[in-house]
Amino acid sequence: MTPIDLRSDTVTRPTPAMLKAMSQAPLGDDVLGDDPSVIRLQERVAEIMGKPAACFVPTGTMANQTAIRAQTEPGDEVICHADSHIIHYETGSPAALSGVMIRPLTGERGQFSAAQVHEAFRAESIHAPRSAMLIVENTHNRGGGSVWSLDQVRDVTHAAREHGLRCHLDGARLWNACAATGHAPAAYAQHFDTISCCFSKGLGAPVGSVVAGDAKTIARVHRFRKMFGGTMRQSGVLAGACLHALDHHRERLAEDHANAKHLAAGLALIPGLSLEPAQRRVGVETNMVFIDLAPDLSMDAASLSRALKEEGVLMLPTAPRRLRAVCHLDVSRAAIDAAIAIIAKVVRAGLVPA
Numbered sequence: 001m002t003p004i005d006l007r008s009d010t011v012t013r014p015t016p017a018m019l020k021a022m023s024q025a026p027l028g029d030d031v032l033g034d035d036p037s038v039i040r041l042q043e044r045v046a047e048i049m050g051k052p053a054a055c056f057v058p059t060g061t062m063a064n065q066t067a068i069r070a071q072t073e074p075g076d077e078v079i080c081h082a083d084s085h086i087i088h089y090e091t092g093s094p095a096a097l098s099g100v101m102i103r104p105l106t107g108e109r110g111q112f113s114a115a116q117v118h119e120a121f122r123a124e125s126i127h128a129p130r131s132a133m134l135i136v137e138n139t140h141n142r143g144g145g146s147v148w149s150l151d152q153v154r155d156v157t158h159a160a161r162e163h164g165l166r167c168h169l170d171g172a173r174l175w176n177a178c179a180a181t182g183h184a185p186a187a188y189a190q191h192f193d194t195i196s197c198c199f200s201k202g203l204g205a206p207v208g209s210v211v212a213g214d215a216k217t218i219a220r221v222h223r224f225r226k227m228f229g230g231t232m233r234q235s236g237v238l239a240g241a242c243l244h245a246l247d248h249h250r251e252r253l254a255e256d257h258a259n260a261k262h263l264a265a266g267l268a269l270i271p272g273l274s275l276e277p278a279q280r281r282v283g284v285e286t287n288m289v290f291i292d293l294a295p296d297l298s299m300d301a302a303s304l305s306r307a308l309k310e311e312g313v314l315m316l317p318t319a320p321r322r323l324r325a326v327c328h329l330d331v332s333r334a335a336i337d338a339a340i341a342i343i344a345k346v347v348r349a350g351l352v353p354a
């Protein structure tokens with residue numbers, strides 16, 4: 001039996017319709033700048049974000065890192081949340097590729113306030129690194145798939161602007177934030193100089209991310225994409241998948257969010273498990289569910305994850321006693337119900353009798 005794979009929304013396989021769109025995408029050579037499908041995707045995303053230009057890149061990491069490289073110089077400081085993807089999952093690339101320092105801010109659910117931005121800013125001084133950039137992640141992955149409100153985004157970016165900082169949105173899952181709030185992507189994007197977004201997560205494409213912004217910055221992003229080895233040839237075959245995802249997989253993200261709420265409600269009833277505290281308080285906001293293991297459960301997250309795998313449910317540990325489940329296009333409501341039953345059985349076996 002194929003496992004119920006809740007490890008990430010990156011595990012989705014292209015649908016038959018997406019594969020067809022890929023096979024029919026008109027192709028050129030994007031290094032020479034004439035792949036029509038890549039050009040179309042860049043134009044579509046620029047329009048959706050309300051920006052003049054965009055650049056197609058292989059990964060969200062490259063999207064973030066080209067944006068950082070394009071808008072900073074070595075020795076600069078980038079302000080972002082301590083739980084950010086760019087700190088935890090991008091192999092130190094801000095330091096390695098751009099030579100910048102990170103100024104991490106703390107706060108619940110991957111979020112912080114305008115006051116914290118003001119406080120983190122360093123006045124110009126011969127001694128200090130130059131504060132150059134603010135990065136906001138929305139939805140925030142380690143923050144629980146949490147959603148920034150437009151007001152919060154406006155407040156922190158206005159604070160950054162007062163000090164002349166560039167503003168970048170790590171919008172790998174901006175599509176989920178928009179599905180959850182009903183806001184258009186451009187409503188968020190208007191507050192940022194550059195925005196990265198992924199097609200390989202909830203939108204279900206096999207590969208692909210885009211950086212959008214002003215023409216001058218995106219020209220630099222193109223240059224650094226080449227420098228970082230990310231400029232591809234007949235990449236329209238991938239852009240074709242992304243275009244298909246934009247047209248067919250955005251609206252359905254609401255299903256993933258409903259499934260995540262359903263999963264969380266089911267898991268919360270299992271003795272030995274509880275929702276992570278912030279999710280218990282504000283609810284499951286998008287497609288991610290974070291589950292904590294009670295002290296009387298004999299297994300830790302790694303061993304529970306292994307035991308679940310034996311039974312056909314895949315979930316990743318994110319802390320010694322915490323597991324993450326992510327809902328996506330390839331898990332139906334029936335699969336979620338099956339997963340809840342399997343998890344209940346495995347956890348029951350691991351509870352130490354009172």
Ligand SMILES: *Cc1c(COP(=O)(O)O)cnc(C)c1O
Nearest residue numbers: 059060061062085137141170172
């Ligand atoms: C997935 C993700 C990225 C980029 O990941 P890649 O695996 O490089 O495509 C960037 N930011 C966030 C918040 C993510 O979740």
